[in-house]
Amino acid sequence: xxxxxxxxxxxxxxxxxxxxxxxxxxxxxxxxxxxxxxxxxxxxxxxxxxxxxxxxxxxxxxxxxxxxxxxxxxxxxxxxxxxxxxxxxxxxxxxxxxxxxxxxxxxxxxxxxxxxxxxxxxxxxxxxxxxxxxxxxxxxxxxxxxxxxxxxxxxxxxxxxxxxxxxxxxxxxxxxxxxxxxxxxxxxxxxxxxxxxxxxxxxxxxxxxxxxxxxxxxxxxxxxxxxxxxxxxxxxx
Numbered sequence: 761x762x763x764x765x766x767x768x769x770x771x772x773x774x775x776x777x778x779x780x781x782x783x784x785x786x787x788x789x790x791x792x793x794x795x796x797x798x799x800x801x802x803x804x805x806x807x808x809x810x811x812x813x814x815x816x817x818x819x820x821x822x823x824x825x826x827x828x829x830x831x832x833x834x835x836x837x838x839x840x841x842x843x844x845x846x847x848x849x850x851x852x853x854x855x856x857x858x859x860x861x862x863x864x865x866x867x868x869x870x871x872x873x874x875x876x877x878x879x880x881x882x883x884x885x886x887x888x889x890x891x892x893x894x895x896x897x898x899x900x901x902x903x904x905x906x907x908x909x910x911x912x913x914x915x916x917x918x919x920x921x922x923x924x925x926x927x928x929x930x931x932x933x934x935x936x937x938x939x940x941x942x943x944x945x946x947x948x949x950x951x952x953x954x955x956x957x958x959x960x961x962x963x964x965x966x967x968x969x970x971x972x973x974x975x976x977x978x979x980x981x982x983x984x985x986x987x988x989x990x991x992x993x994x995x996x997x
Contacts, residue, residue: 763956763989770968773975779987794820801849808848808893811881815845818990822849825949825985825993826921829854837919837943838862839908839936840926840953842878844890851897859901860919862911863890863926876928877959908932912939920945925953928960933970941978944996949985952992 767777787794797820802813833856841847841861850857865887868879878886887905894901904911908926922940927933937952944950954967963969971992975982985993 766956766958766968769963770966770972772968772972775984776987776992779984783986783988790820797823804852805845805848805893808845809889810843810845810893811886811889812843812878813845814990815849818846818988819849821986821988821991821993822951823853825951826854829857829920832856833858834920835917836860836921836923837917837940838923838925839911839940840924841890841903842925843886844893846923846925847901848893848897851894851900857900860904860917861890861894861901862904862906862908863887864907865890865905866907908936909939912943915943918943918945920948921951922948923951923953928954928957928967930965930967930970933967934974937971937974938977941974941996946996948996950982950994950996952994953990955987955992956989 798816801816801819836857837860839862841863847861865883867883870879922944924936952971957967960966982994
């Protein structure tokens with residue numbers, strides 16, 4: 761399903777649709793700049809080990825969305841760290857960031873009833889890749905091998921930036937959004953991955969349904985920063 765059609769199907773509000781159209785236009789204008797930034801990060805991770813690189817296409821947008829944090833200390837939380845490719849981007853490009861990386865690294869199976877996309881991978885190897893990829897930054901991040909709901913129950917820290925890229929199941933996404941919002945500082949930024957992820961035939965099971973439901977619970981408390989082909993970013997006001 762095309763992205764515009766999908767936005768209509770999930771009944772995204774007009775502001776989200778406008779942001780996506782703006783993104784499409786700017787992407788064409790910024791094509792060369794975007795390619796340069798993405799390739800720079802891909803070259804940086806050449807000596808790292810990843811089974812998938814879903815993240816590098818986001819680097820140009822992140823460099824703009826997070827530019828205010830470039831030279832200041834801030835707390836960064838990500839829900840779903842996998843092999844560390846997003847955490848590595850923050851560690852490399854934001855020297856004063858302090859990271860919390862939350863992931864249970866639980867093994868999934870093809871007959872588990874989910875469609876996460878990595879059921880065939882050995883999660884012990886994925887976790888090992890995470891450890892090795894981030895080894896040289898081990899004093900700047902905290903690895904939290906725990907389910908996100910348990911992390912939120914124990915956590916006492918507030919965050920400036922939160923990246924949600926854990927479960928793709930709508931109810932999990934909704935819980936992660938709501939819990940993250942409570943510990944996101946005022947003027948903080950939330951990056952929501954997989955807005956256009958459509959692996960479930962039942963549209964209400966996909967992440968965008970949960971994200972839209974979450975946004976409906978916080979009217980007038982956020983502004984949309986950007987909607988790309990992959991992610992929605994918002995600021996808490």
